[in-house]
Amino acid sequence: MYLIAGSGLAGSVLAERIASVLKKEVLVVERRDHIGGNVYDYKDSEGIFIHKYGPHAFHTNDESVWAYLSRFTEWYPYFHRVRAIVDGIEIPLPFNLNALYMVFPPGLASRLETKLVDTFGYNVKIPILKLKEFGDKDLQFLSGYIYEKVFLGYTLKQWGLTPENLYPSVTARVPVYISRDDRYFQDRYQGIPENGYTSLIERMLDNPLIRVELNTDFRDVKDSVKFEKLIYTGCIDEFFDFRFGELSYRSLDFSLKSYDTEFFQPVAQVNYPENHDYTRITEYKHFLDTRSERTTVAYEYPQAYERGGNDPYYPIPNDENSALYAKYSEEARKLHNVVFIGRLAEYKYYNMDQIVARALRTFEELR
Ligand code: FAD
Ligand code: UDP
DSSP, X not given: OEEEEOOSHHHHHHHHHHHHTSOOOEEEEOSSSSSSGGGOEEEOTTSOEEETTSOOOEEESOHHXXXXXXXXXXXXXXXXXXXXXXXXXXXXXXXXXXXXXXXSOHHHHHHHHHHHHHHHOTTEEEOHHHHTTOOOHHHHHHHHHHIIIIIIHHHHHHHSSOGGGSOHHHHTTSOEEESSOOOSOOOSEEEEETTOHHHHHHHHHOSTTEXXXXXXXXXXXXXXXXXXXXXXXXXXXXXXXXXXXXXXXXXXXXXXXXXXXXXXSSSSEEEOSSSSSOSEEEEGGGTTTOOOSSEEEEEEEEEEOOTTTSOOOEEOOSHHHHHHHHHHHHHHHHOTTEEEOSTTTTTOOOOHHHHHHHHHHHHHHHO
């Protein structure tokens, strides 16, 4: 029997593969009172799917991941569009050529556009910290503006750190985009599970060989359940009883509000880099174009993670944390019947498709 700690995407993909292909029994223990991990969603009284743990837009260039997930869901075609309020103006994110013309007078915008295209080419993405390295006066002005207005305040709120104190890959997730494409992602495959993410996970776990125990902490069963292999998707420092110290995570508080109006904002996600304590507001009905008279939004407040007090949502990618993670990872390598996989167990800022790809690859290594 395989024991899996955690019913998020990582645990659920592996449970599905092990049961359907290896025909082995699987016990999934989940600490929360629902399956799905952070992709869990539910319908509210207006019929709107609420992503309980923040906005989840699926996107991938990996055809095998898309094909695999498509066995368990139909997709509602959806391209994530995000706006940011900068100087009181609603601009598209990533910051692109359209944004340039919204925040600067036409003459200046046109000069900056020419400079960007001549320097980098059209349809090119440049991380803000890279753009800041260019010495040209116009580019210095532009990168300084975008850094101050879009990245600095948001990153301080989101992480409690400046962009320089995180790996550059964090802010590179939202590069400056020399393009007129207003979509947040350009991946080939994008969409939202037609009946929600929870239903997708339910279908993965719907196998007589899979048993799911909710409200069950791995720590409470690890000595009583006999397993041939353990797949662990929780926090790696917790698994080893914090023997080298606690890893840092970032947490969030979601404040849900319903309004007596059809729409609150034009797109699913609006970011607030400059003002307010929240980083972004998500209006959920946009994901599946749900028709309803009222609407529900979530205000997202980043906060420090406190063990036992709130949930660990993000690993914090920098040198100090990587060094501590490396110690745990070294211990993990010594345990031959345990697989550590997932955003928490590998302490990596994975997107959903990366987790599915990891889990599918891990399964191939297991068999
Ligand atoms: P999780 O979903 O965290 O699952 C781990 C599970 O293990 C949890 O259910 C937890 O309760 C359980 N668990 C932990 N410890 C124990 C224990 N001791 N015993 C029993 N159970 C335990 N990705 C995208 O691709 N697009 C997006 O738009 C996107 N938006 C995001 C927005 C937010 C706010 C966040 C936080 C993440 C977002 N992601 C997005 C990333 C996505 O959520 C993750 O890649 C994915 O959910 C990770 O799956 P996982 O199985 O590794 O971890
Ligand atoms: N970011 C920012 N301003 C924004 C959007 C993103 O500074 O308006 C930075 C910030 O550091 C953030 C990171 O880019 O944490 C990655 O953003 P993404 O939208 O990928 O974050 P996620 O959806 O994973 O929370």
